[in-house]
Amino acid sequence: MDKIKCFCGSLTDYQNCCGRYIERRQNAPSAEALMRSRYTAYVLCKSAYLIETTHPKKRYLHNRKDIEAWALENKWLKLEILETSETNVVFKAYFLDGNLQSQDHYESSKFEFLQGSWYYVEGKFL
DSSP, X not given: OTTSBOTTSOSSBGGGTTHHHHTTSSOOSSHXXXXXXXXXXXXXXXXXXXXXXXXXXXXXXXXXXXXXXXXXXXXXXXXXXXXEOSSEEEEEEXXXXXXXXXXXXXXXXXXXXXXXXXXXXXXXXX
């Protein structure tokens, strides 16, 4: 994946964008960077990363098998960041579902910086 453009929509290659966070070479420096890397983790079905980057108090709500099933049943097309602040990211993730129907996941996500790392806390569907 050295020269593949990152799935998050940046113009940077995967290894120098979300790959460095997903492969745990570096922590995401912002809520937006974490959001982008989590989208990329869905594209690549990296459930361990998705669970690890969920707030420790919220991890019990997430199941590895469910994450993997949802990630694999969809064909991920594009991420669009609509609004960001220090702790919130509003985005749309476009995908084709298992029936090849066009869908978008429209969410306002809340993040928290805790002990040197950003974590996904919760999302609200819009």
